[in-house]
Amino acid sequence: MSKILIIEDEAAIRRVLVKILSEENDSYQVDEAEDGITGLDKIKNNDYDLVLCDIKMPKMDGVEVLEEVKKIKPEIPMVMISGHGDMETAIHTMRLGAFDYISKPPDLNRLLNTVRNALDKKQLVVENKILKKKVSKNYEMIGDSESINHIKVMIDKVAPTEARVLITGPNGTGKELVAHQLHEKSERSGFPLIEVNCAAIPSELIESELFGHVKGAFTSAVKDRAGKFEAADKGTIFLDEIGDMSLSAQAKVLRALQENMITRVGAEKDIKVDVRVVAATNKDLKTEIAEGRFREDLYHRLAVILIKVPALNDRRDDIPALITHFAEKIASEQGNAVKVFSAQAIKLLQEYDWTGNIRELRNVVERLIILGGTEISETDVKMFASK
Numbered sequence: 001m002s003k004i005l006i007i008e009d010e011a012a013i014r015r016v017l018v019k020i021l022s023e024e025n026d027s028y029q030v031d032e033a034e035d036g037i038t039g040l041d042k043i044k045n046n047d048y049d050l051v052l053c054d055i056k057m058p059k060m061d062g063v064e065v066l067e068e069v070k071k072i073k074p075e076i077p078m079v080m081i082s083g084h085g086d087m088e089t090a091i092h093t094m095r096l097g098a099f100d101y102i103s104k105p106p107d108l109n110r111l112l113n114t115v116r117n118a119l120d121k122k123q124l125v126v127e128n129k130i131l132k133k134k135v136s137k138n139y140e141m142i143g144d145s146e147s148i149n150h151i152k153v154m155i156d157k158v159a160p161t162e163a164r165v166l167i168t169g170p171n172g173t174g175k176e177l178v179a180h181q182l183h184e185k186s187e188r189s190g191f192p193l194i195e196v197n198c199a200a201i202p203s204e205l206i207e208s209e210l211f212g213h214v215k216g217a218f219t220s221a222v223k224d225r226a227g228k229f230e231a232a233d234k235g236t237i238f239l240d241e242i243g244d245m246s247l248s249a250q251a252k253v254l255r256a257l258q259e260n261m262i263t264r265v266g267a268e269k270d271i272k273v274d275v276r277v278v279a280a281t282n283k284d285l286k287t288e289i290a291e292g293r294f295r296e297d298l299y300h301r302l303a304v305i306l307i308k309v310p311a312l313n314d315r316r317d318d319i320p321a322l323i324t325h326f327a328e329k330i331a332s333e334q335g336n337a338v339k340v341f342s343a344q345a346i347k348l349l350q351e352y353d354w355t356g357n358i359r360e361l362r363n364v365v366e367r368l369i370i371l372g373g374t375e376i377s378e379t380d381v382k383m384f385a386s387k
Contacts (some may be wrong), residue, residue, distance in 0.1 A: 005031045005044065007039030007053040007065060007087050008081060013104065017052060017111075024112055036060030040068055044074070049122045050115065052102075054081040055089055063093060070097050077118040081106070134275065139180035142325045143318030149308045158305050159185035164257070166302045167280040169309030172359030176278040178307055179238040182278055191235030192230045198249075199241035206249045207264045211256075219268025227271050242302070243283035243294060253277075254298045277302065291350050304350045312354040312361060319350045322358065326365040339369050344378035349385065 004021060008014045014032050021028045031046070033039035036053075037060045043051065051069065055062035065077050077099035081088035090101035099118045102111055109195040141152060158165060159182045167175045176195070201209050208217070212227030228237055239245070245253070256262050257277060261270045279302045288294035312319070323341055331338040341349075345368075354360055364385045372380035 001027050001029050002027045002049045004050045004052065004115070005033060005034060005039060005042055005046070005048045005067045007057070007062070008055060009035055009057045013054070013081070013106075017106065020106070020111060021115065022298070023366060024115075038067045040314050041071060043069055048076055049205070050077055050079065050118050052079050052081060052115075055086045055093070056083060063089065063096070066096055066098055075122065077122055079114055079118055081234045091293070113293055118327045139177045139184070140325075141174070141177050141181060142179065142322050143315060144321065145315040145317045147315050148318060151307060151309065154305070155181045155185060156334075158182065160187060160274060163304045164276070164302055165278045165307060166285075166299075167278065167307045167309060168285075169280075169282065170311050170357055171282050171313060172357035173309040175282075175309050176240065178309060179236075179240075179280060180279045183236040183238075183276075184280060186236065186276070187275055188235050192232055193236045193238060194232035195200065195238045195240060196228050196307055197240045199244040203246040203249075206246055207252060210249060210263055211252060213265035214267045217264070221266065224264070227264065229296055230271060231277055232273075232275045234274050236278055237277040239277065241281055242279040243281035243285055243288055247293070247295065250295045250298050254295060254301060255300075257301045312357040316350050318363070320346050322361060323349065323365055326362050327369060328368055330366050339372070339376055340372065341368075341376040342378065345376050345381045348378055348381045351384070 002025075006014055006017050008017065011034070014034075018030050018032065021030050031042060033042055036057050039051070039053065040060065042048075053065050062080055066080070069076055069078055074097070077092075078097070080090050080093045080098050080101040081104060082101050083104050087103075090098075093101065099121065100114050103112055136297075137147045141148060147303075155178065165182060167178050169175050173226045178197075179194065185188060196210065198206065208221075208225070208227065210227050210229055212225050212230060213221045215221055215223050239253070252262070254272065256275070260273055262273055263270055285294050285299050285303075286359075289299060323346060327341065328338050349361075349364070356363075368376050368380055368384055371384045
């Protein structure tokens with residue numbers, strides 16, 4: 001059942017629209033509002049899949065209604081109804097986020113096609129949100145320790161801004177989770193998050209990987225290729241292990257940050273990019289700077305906001321929650337029942353020295369689930385989780 005609201009001050013036009021939509025599809029539930037204020041109140045108190053809104057109305061015009069709806073329920077498609085003299089305003093509403101506009105008197109085919117397309121878009125938005133929730137669960141930050149709560153607060157404050165973020169911490173602590181949360185909670189979440197592991201790419205290829213290349217730039221460059229910065233346009237690029245990046249590539253990244261411009265390897269033409277940069281490293285970049293392996297000017301460009309992810313040994317209170325999370329996730333992946341860890345087993349795991357951090361804990365939990373009993377006991381931990 002699709003819920004549609006018609007906001008129109010002319011009763012005759014409202015009756016025509018209700019009749020057309022009701023006869024077209026009996027699954028359409030159509031509500032009416034005679035002015036903008038009444039319509040906005042209905043939108044606040046109901047979940048509509050589509051709103052048809054007149055532009056010229058007393059009390060509150062359609063442009064004002066559109067602007068308010070985009071603030072409170074931006075996912076609802078708005079189709080504006082325009083008289084002949086409102087066409088310029090109707091086009092203006094498209095720039096403000098309206099899905100489309102239809103003219104008075106409404107053409108039957110045009111109206112129905114617009115309604116179907118708008119409802120299809122709403123369905124896609126809903127499906128995309130569900131998909132994003134599923135994806136975001138893979139990057140959920142588990143724990144309620146003081147240090148993790150501090151990071152969550154930082155993310156909520158920083159994500160909506162354009163500030164660059166440098167995430168530091170040992171290997172396996174979940175720096176990539178912070179990067180994903182920053183992107184998902186930002187205004188750029190509808191665009192790509194492109195991840196680059198700088199440590200995994202040979203130094204002679206890192207520039208091509210980041211900035212792309214043109215055909216013939218080097219021996220294996222058989223065709224033009226876009227780089228990660230272009231792929232991340234309007235989104236976020238996550239430069240993981242940036243401390244391992246070559247000085248030459250660092251200089252080009254610095255230029256990209258300063259000028260929002262990149263140049264493909266072997267090309268002369270500049271390409272404009274709009275990218276937010278989030279970087280991470282397990283190295284002490286100030287030591288790297290002192291030893292000439294990292295550019296100080298790049299460090300200051302990247303480290304507008306610093307977020308330090310603690311080692312697991314420094315947040316042992318989160319281990320029970322992490323064990324439960326991994327046990328449920330592994331059971332779901334394997335299609336098995338969730339195995340419970342005894343209190344003694346959890347206490348013993350809390351006392352371990354987790355040099356591999358969360359990544360190591362996850363591996364140990366999986367090993368115990370595979371090799372341990374129906375309930376994971378202290379004996380199982382001593383037998384299968386020993387270092």
